[in-house]
Structures are given as C-alpha cells and as structure tokens.
Amino acid sequence: NHNSLSGRSIEGAHPALALSYDNTASGLTAETVQDAIDELVTSGYKYIYTAQSMESPLVADWALATNAALSSDATNAGITVRIFGDAAEAGAGTQLVMVPGTATSITITARWRAVTSPGAAKGVAFKLYHRLEGTTVGAWGNYLLTTATTSDATWKSFTQTILLATLGITAGDYRQFEFTRLPTDAGDDLAGNVALEMLILEFV
Numbered sequence: 001n002h003n004s005l006s007g008r009s010i011e012g013a014h015p016a017l018a019l020s021y022d023n024t025a026s027g028l029t030a031e032t033v034q035d036a037i038d039e040l041v042t043s044g045y046k047y048i049y050t051a052q053s054m055e056s057p058l059v060a061d062w063a064l065a066t067n068a069a070l071s072s073d074a075t076n077a078g079i080t081v082r083i084f085g086d087a088a089e090a091g092a093g094t095q096l097v098m099v100p101g102t103a104t105s106i107t108i109t110a111r112w113r114a115v116t117s118p119g120a121a122k123g124v125a126f127k128l129y130h131r132l133e134g135t136t137v138g139a140w141g142n143y144l145l146t147t148a149t150t151s152d153a154t155w156k157s158f159t160q161t162i163l164l165a166t167l168g169i170t171a172g173d174y175r176q177f178e179f180t181r182l183p184t185d186a187g188d189d190l191a192g193n194v195a196l197e198m199l200i201l202e203f204v
Contacts, residue, residue, distance in 0.1 A: 045100045046202040051082045054179075054199065055093040063129035063140035063178045066090045073195055074115050075153075081195040083115070084181035086188075089127070091180030092196070096133050099164070099173045103203035106169070107161040108145065110179070111198040114190055117153040124148045124194055125185035126158065130167060133174035140178070141168050147187035155197065164203075177201065 056067045068090040073079040082092045099106075108128060126145045131138045143166070148158040169175060179199055182188060 045098065045103070046200060047094065047097050049094060049199045049201075051080045051092070051197060054082065055095060057091055057093050057178055061137045062091075062093060063131070063142065064089055064091050064180055068092045068181070068196065071195075073197070079197060081197050084183075084194040084196065086183045086191055086193065089180050089182050089184065091127075091129070091178045092199075093178040094176060094199075094201070096174045096176050097201065099169060099171055099175055100203050101172045103164060103171045105161050105163050105204055106167070107159060107200075107202040107204065108179075109198075109200040109202070110148075110158040110196060111155060112148070112158060112194055112196045113155045114150050114153050115193040115195050118151060118190055118192070121149055121151045122190040123187045124150065124190050125182040125188035127180045127182045128167075129178040129180070130169065130175050133176070143167055144182065144185065147185075150190070 051070060056070075057063075057065050058067055059065060066089060068082040068084045071081055071083045073081045084090050110126060112124075114122070114124075125147055127142060128145060129140045129142045131140045143162065145158075145160050148156065150156055164171065179196075181194055183190075
C-alpha cells in the first residue's frame with residue numbers, strides 16, 4: 001500500500017502521508033506541515049503569570065513601588081492571589097519579556113474578581129506600565145486600560161488588545177511590565193479589594 005507507512009521506510013513512504021499531521025490534535029487550522037509551521041511562527045508569544053510568579057515592586061526602580069500583596073484567596077485558600085485595595089494604586093510586575101519581531105499588538109488578559117460582591121455593577125480601573133531594557137533604568141510608559149466591570153464576586157476575565165504603536169513599543173524590544181489597579185480613577189467605583197489570580201501578555 002503506497003499510502004501506508006507500515007513496513008516501509010520514511011524514504012519509501014508516500015510524500016502526502018509522510019508530511020501530513022492531525023490538526024484536530026494540534027488545535028491548529030493548517031492542514032499541511034508547511035502551513036502549520038507558518039501558523040506557529042505568526043501565532044504570537046504568550047507570557048503567563050500566576051500571582052506567585054509575578055514580581056513584587058518594592059524598590060524605587062519600578063514605575064510604582066507599591067506592592068499588591070500576595071494572599072490566599074478569601075473563598076478558596078488553595079489559590080494564591082494578589083490583593084489590590086480601594087484606597088491607593090498598587091501593582092505587581094513581570095521580568096523582562098521579548099517582544100517578537102513580527103508583533104504589532106499586545107493582548108492583556110487579567111483573571112480577577114471583587115473580593116466582596118458589590119451587589120450592583122461597579123467599575124475597576126487597571127493600568128499597564130512598561131519600560132525598555134537598557135544600561136540605565138528607563139522611563140516608564142503607561143496606559144490606562146478600559147474600565148473592567150463586575151456586579152458580584154465571581155471570577156472575571158478582563159481582556160484588551162492594544163497596538164504596540166499606541167504604547168510606543170517596538171517589535172524586537174525587551175520590555176518590563178507592571179500591572180496596577182488605580183482606585184482613584186473616576187471609572188473605579190468598586191469599594192473593597194480586588195483579587196488578581198493570573199495575568200497573560202500575548203504579542204501577535
């Protein structure tokens with residue numbers, strides 16, 4: 001059977017079969033090996049941070065040296081979260097990340113919740129800071145994200161995509177990020193703490 005690899009060497013196999021793969025298992029949309037490689041190359045870089053793996057901004061070289069403290073989640077003590085209060089801006093950061101050379105945008109995803117249910121729709125203001133790697137500590141850029149909303153204490157996924165050009169980030173950069181809650185913003189009217197379980201930065 002010319003189409004079967006069974007009992008045949010790789011060299012003797014039919015090229016169409018030898019170069020095929022199961023895209024239902026891979027999750028890709030491509031149907032050929034070459035298209036799959038191309039899809040992987042252009043699919044972007046994703047950096048995933050749990051609350052524990054984020055950096056605590058405790059020194060002045062951070063954009064905001066006010067730490068969102070690590071804590072056990074109030075409902076599920078098996079989950080570690082970062083706690084953002086409602087009185088003053090606080091944050092958590094990342095190590096340097098590489099912005100891929102083909103990227104044109106960044107998608108920020110935050111897994112968060114109100115620690116206490118507000119009982120009605122309320123807003124939470126998140127802010128993203130970033131700086132370029134350098135021999136000296138560079139200036140931090142910042143961007144106020146779209147106001148997140150919640151009316152209860154269940155986990156929410158906040159997602160926003162921003163063009164790199166809007167942030168002043170160039171493909172190929174090495175950048176450090178800090179993610180904060182800005183409770184003094186007019187759009188943040190949630191009384192009480194916010195818990196952050198995970199932060200994802202994806203460059204596409």
